Amino acid sequence: MPKYNRTFDLTLNDIELLEAALRVVERDLSLGREGARALLPAAQGEDHTSDIVELLGRLHNQKEFYRPNNGPYVSG
Numbered sequence: 628m629p630k631y632n633r634t635f636d637l638t639l640n641d642i643e644l645l646e647a648a649l650r651v652v653e654r655d656l657s658l659g660r661e662g663a664r665a666l667l668p669a670a671q672g673e674d675h676t677s678d679i680v681e682l683l684g685r686l687h688n689q690k691e692f693y694r695p696n697n698g699p700y701v702s703g
Contacts, residue, residue: 642686645686646683646686649679649682649683650683651663652666652667652675652679653676653679653680653683656675656676656679657676
């Protein structure tokens, strides 16, 4: 039986592309386009939208945003 690859060699551009593709599929599912549903694997509850939103959230939470080390951070 094959095993999952636990190490990934993804660039930031790869992750941005994945996020964009997930957003397109999420949009198509919310608009009721059945072509997007055919691309997805069979889910237990068939609720792909919430799975996609949760995955996008996990990707977002793994990002490290810029914070300067010296001096206070002032946004805007």
